[in-house]
Amino acid sequence: MHPALSIIAFTTxxxxxxxxxxxxxxxxxxxxxxxxxxxxxxxxxxxxxxxxSSTLHLGNPQRAWRALSQWRTSWLSREGVLAxxxxxxxxxxTIATLFFDRWWMVAGIATALLSLVTxxxxxxxxxxxxxxxxxxxxxTPASYLSFALAGGFTTGAAFAAxxxxxxxxxxxxxxxxxxxxxxxxLMWRNRMMTVRPTSTPESATQLGAxxxxxxxxxxxxxxxxxxxxxxxxxxxxxxxxxxxxxVVAGGVLPILLLVVAIAxxxxxxxxxxxxxxxxxxxxxxxxxRWLFFAEARHAVSNYYGQ
Amino acid sequence: xxxxPSLPTPKKLGLVIDLDVCVGCHACVISCKEWNTGGYxxxxxxxxxxxxxxxxxxxxxxxxxxxxxxxxxxxxxxGAARIVHFPKSCLHCEDAPCVTVCPTGASYKRADDGIVLxxxxxxxxxxxxAWACPYGAREMDLAAGVMKKCTLCVDRIYNETIxxxxxxxxxxxxxxxxxxxxxxxxxxxxxxxxxxxxxxGVDLMPEQETKPVNKYLPPRRRRPVxxxxxxxxxxxxxxxxxxxxxxxxxxxx
Numbered sequence: 001m002h003p004a005l006s007i008i009a010f011t012t013x014x015x016x017x018x019x020x021x022x023x024x025x026x027x028x029x030x031x032x033x034x035x036x037x038x039x040x041x042x043x044x045x046x047x048x049x050x051x052x053s054s055t056l057h058l059g060n061p062q063r064a065w066r067a068l069s070q071w072r073t074s075w076l077s078r079e080g081v082l083a084x085x086x087x088x089x090x091x092x093x094t095i096a097t098l099f100f101d102r103w104w105m106v107a108g109i110a111t112a113l114l115s116l117v118t119x120x121x122x123x124x125x126x127x128x129x130x131x132x133x134x135x136x137x138x139x140t141p142a143s144y145l146s147f148a149l150a151g152g153f154t155t156g157a158a159f160a161a162x163x164x165x166x167x168x169x170x171x172x173x174x175x176x177x178x179x180x181x182x183x184x185x186l187m188w189r190n191r192m193m194t195v196r197p198t199s200t201p202e203s204a205t206q207l208g209a210x211x212x213x214x215x216x217x218x219x220x221x222x223x224x225x226x227x228x229x230x231x232x233x234x235x236x237x238x239x240x241x242x243x244x245x246x247v248v249a250g251g252v253l254p255i256l257l258l259v260v261a262i263a264x265x266x267x268x269x270x271x272x273x274x275x276x277x278x279x280x281x282x283x284x285x286x287x288x289r290w291l292f293f294a295e296a297r298h299a300v301s302n303y304y305g306q
Numbered sequence: 307x308x309x310x311p312s313l314p315t316p317k318k319l320g321l322v323i324d325l326d327v328c329v330g331c332h333a334c335v336i337s338c339k340e341w342n343t344g345g346y347x348x349x350x351x352x353x354x355x356x357x358x359x360x361x362x363x364x365x366x367x368x369x370x371x372x373x374x375x376x377x378x379x380x381x382x383x384x385g386a387a388r389i390v391h392f393p394k395s396c397l398h399c400e401d402a403p404c405v406t407v408c409p410t411g412a413s414y415k416r417a418d419d420g421i422v423l424x425x426x427x428x429x430x431x432x433x434x435x436a437w438a439c440p441y442g443a444r445e446m447d448l449a450a451g452v453m454k455k456c457t458l459c460v461d462r463i464y465n466e467t468i469x470x471x472x473x474x475x476x477x478x479x480x481x482x483x484x485x486x487x488x489x490x491x492x493x494x495x496x497x498x499x500x501x502x503x504x505x506x507g508v509d510l511m512p513e514q515e516t517k518p519v520n521k522y523l524p525p526r527r528r529r530p531v532x533x534x535x536x537x538x539x540x541x542x543x544x545x546x547x548x549x550x551x552x553x554x555x556x557x558x559x
Contacts, residue, residue, distance in 0.1 A: 001437070059431020059451025066428055067409035073309050076434055077409035130403065130514055131440035199440060199511045201371070206508040206522060207325075207390055211375035216389055219335075219367035222359060225445040229436065299511065300442035303369055303394065 001132065002232040003293035010054035011122060012285050014083075015144065017046030018115040019152020021090055025112030027103040028156060028165060031096070035164030039156070040094045047090075051083055075128050079121035086114040119148045126292075134192040134296040143188050146181035147285055153177050154254060154281050158274035161261065167270060171258045178258075178281070182251040185288060189243065192295065204302035215305030230298035231306055239295050242287055250284015253277075310405055315420035318492035319458055320398050320519035321478065322501055326526045327485035330370055330391030334477035334486060338366040338395070338456075341476035345461045347426040351449035363447045365456045366395040366477055390525055393486065395477070396443035396456035397510065397518030398422050404435035404444060404455075412453070420492075420519055421460055426452045440514045463488075491519055 202208025352362030
C-alpha cells in the first residue's frame with residue numbers, strides 16, 4: 001500500500017496527542033503547573049494537526065464534513081464523529097486546567113475513554129479491510145492503542161520532568177507501555193510475514209483448476225491508480241533494516257534513556273533525557289507507520305503479478 | 307446511506323464474461339472509456355496523455371494471464387499452457403465492502419437492481435472504498451478527485467431515448483467476439499443465469515465473501531495438442547471420395 005505522508009503524519013500525531021490526552025484525562029499531571037497547561041495545548045495541537053493533515057490526501061476536502069454522516073457502517077466516519085465528540089470533554093478539561101488550575105474528574109475520565117475509542121476507530125479503518133491480509137487482524141487495533149499509550153506516557157513523563165508532576169511513576173509506566181507496544185508490533189509483523197494469503201492469482205482469476213496462473217500482459221503499458229496506490233511495496237531487505245531502526249529508535253533507546261533519566265534524578269539532565277525519549281519514540285513510530293503501509297499487500301496485486 | 311440493502315435486491319443486474327471467448331482485443335475498454343467519459347458523472351481523465359508517463363482512469367481493464375498446468379510447458383513453446391484474456395470491471399457485489407466503508411454516503415448499492423454507484427457530489431475522494439475492494443474495480447479520477455467505477459452503464463440500460471438494442475452496457479454492445487453478456491442474475495430463467503448454470507460460472511475470489519453478481523465462465527477444457535497431430539500429418543491414409551481422387555491425381559503429376 002502507498003505510504004501517504006499525510007496519513008502517516010495523521011496517525012502518528014493524533015496517536016501521540018490522544019495518548020497524552022489519556023494521561024491528562026487521568027489527572028496524572030498537576031493542573032496547577034505550567035508544564036501541565038503546556039501539555040494540554042500540545043495534546044490539542046497534535047490532535048488538531050493530525051486531523052487537518054488527514055484531510056490533505058482527500059480529492060475534495062471541502063466536502064469533508066460529509067464524512068460524519070455514515071457512522072452506522074463506516075469506521076472512518078466513526079473516527080470523525082468520535083474525534084469531534086472527544087473535543088467536548090477535552091476542551092472542558094483544558095479550560096479547567098488552564099484557567100482554574102484544577103483537574104475535573106468527569107471530563108478527565110471521559111477524555112481518557114473517548115481518546116482511546118477514537119484511536120480504536122482509526123485502527124479499525126485498517127483492520128476492517130479484508131482485502132489487506134496484513135491489516136485484517138485484532139493485532140492492528142492492539143498495536144495502535146498500545147502505541148498511543150506508550151507515546152502518551154513518554155510525553156507525559158517529559159512534562160512531569162519539567163515540573164508537571166512526579167516523573168518516576170510515569171516513566172516506569174511509559175517503559176512498560178513501550179515494551180507492550182513493541183511486543184504487540186512484533187507479533188503483528190510476525191503474523192504478516194507468515195500468514196497465508198487469503199487470495200492468490202489462482203483464486204482471483206478462478207483459473208487455478210487449469211494450472212498455475214501468471215500475469216502475461218498487464219492491462220496497460222504504464223502503471224495506473226491501482227498499481228500506484230495498492231501496488232506499492234518496499235524492498236524486503238530495506239523493510240528489514242527499517243523495522244530494526246523503528247524498534248531501536250522507538251523502543252530500545254527510549255526504555256534505556258528512561259532508566260538513565262530516573263537514575264539522573266530531578267534536574268535539567270532529566271528534562272533533556274525525557275524530551276529526547278519522546279523524540280526518539282516519535283521517529284520510531286513514524287518509521288513503524290511507514291512500514292505499516294509499505295509492507296502491506298493488497299489482494300488486487302494478484303491481478304498485477306506482484 | 308452506505309448500509310447495504312437489507313433484503314436481497316429483486317433484480318441483480320450484472321455481467322457474465324466468457325473467458326473461453328474473449329480474444330483480448332480491448333474494444334470493450336475503449337468503448338467503456340468513450341461512453342463513460344461523456345456520461346454519468348465527471349469525465350474519465352488522462353494524465354500526461356501524450357507524454358511518456360501516460361495513465362488515466364478506466365472502469366474496465368483487460369489483463370492477460372498465462373495458465374500453466376501441472377508439468378505443462380510455458381506458452382509459446384507448444385506445451386499445454388494457455389493464454390486467457392481476462393476482462394475485469396466492477397462485479398456489483400451483494401456484500402460490497404466498498405459501500406459500507408464509505409464515510410459520506412457517496413457509495414451506495416441500489417435496492418431495486420443491485421447496481422453499485424458513486425454519488426460524485428458527495429464523494430470526498432478519500433480512496434477508502436478502493437482500498438476495500440479486493441478486485442481493483444474502483445479508480446480515483448485524479449483530475450476530478452472523486453472515485454470512478456463501472457455504473458453498468460446505468461445511463462444506457464434504462465435510456466428510452468436510444469434504440470432498444472443499445473440499452474445494454476457499452477462494453478457488451480461493443481464486444482466483437484460476444485464474450486460479454488448483460489442480464490438479471492436474480493432471474494433463474496434469464497439468458498445469463500442459464501449460461502452460468504450450463505457452463506459452471508464462477509465468482510472471483512469467493513474467499514473474500516463479497517458475493518459478486520458478475521460471473522465468469524471458465525475456459526472450456528482444451529484437447530491436448532498431441533491429439534490434433536494426425537490432422538497435421540503429411541499423409542493421406544484413409545482419405546475417401548473427393549480427397550482420395552485428388553490425392554491420386556496429385557500423386558500422378
